[in-house]
Amino acid sequence: MSRGFSTKYQLGKDPLRGKDREKQKLMGKALDQSRPNEAHNADAAPDIEGDVAVCGRCHAIYHPKHWHLDEAEYQQLRGDPKVSEIVCPSCIAIEHQDFKGQVTLKGASLAKHREQILNTIYNEEAHLRATNPHSRIGLIEEQEEQILVWTVNEFLADRIGKELKKAFAGSHAEITHLPRESFTRVVWWREE
Template sequence: MNNRKDRLIKEYIHDPYFTKEKYHDPSVCERCGVVFHEGIFQWMEPPPSDAQKMVCPACRRIEDRYEGGVVILEGDFMQSHKDEILNLIKNVEEEEMAYRPLERIIEIKDEGNKITITTTYEHLARRIGESVHKAYKGKLNFQYPEGTKYIRVHWER
């Protein structure tokens, strides 16, 4: 049995937007309408009448512009197919939000030869990169800076 005391212990990655306190069940975000119910965030129409008002972690991240992921798309192909690619990205966001309501696009910055997309969390950024790559091929690269809950996605064609 190996009983070493010098092994590395992974430290918990702190996310200031996920509070340790429990939200009242049910609670509804006064900005976007997402409902916290039975321990998860979900879309409910109409929200429960007894829901307390709060601001969800995604809306707080968007207000603070505190991104969980960034996607950079560039290249000649991207420029000539920009509208198609942007439509694909919007569809991916809608699909992802149906299952993960806190996964949202913070901003899409069109810089002519490059599009930069910031997202609230890393799942959506990764999914956007994978979807664009699956549809249009090209070069795709993911970077996860060590010790952070963040992704940098770069696609080029």
């Protein structure tokens, strides 16, 4: 049940959420390279020939042992025949809806301050994603009286919980780490 999100959250901006043709083109590739166990290891080494690779979907750049975002660098690298184009682990996780964090938003405050709450979440995503391309929101589900925010890694869910608690006085955040499942569950609410 989508009622439309804040304009700050541009659905078309992330290639995975938009362009279907591009998505189809990459689909086979993504499945071939899918290694579910490694999908959440931010630095999981992709299967590439050289040292450098780029993700054609989210523009993340892989240098040995590290993923990062830099649009200018991406534009430079994408034309280089020595650089492999792949689908990164977080884009694969989003495609498979294979998430590592879940934030449940509820309480009377949600309807009243919905826009502000979602903007706090998008800002935290943008902030963390700048240093780790895998700190991403994969899916937002609006339910009857709550909203579920699914994150690609555990860290983002944890930080969203802490940021919301800080930003909204009198609110609560229950953060549960499930180390066995490598999953972080956050419930945030404010009753007013």
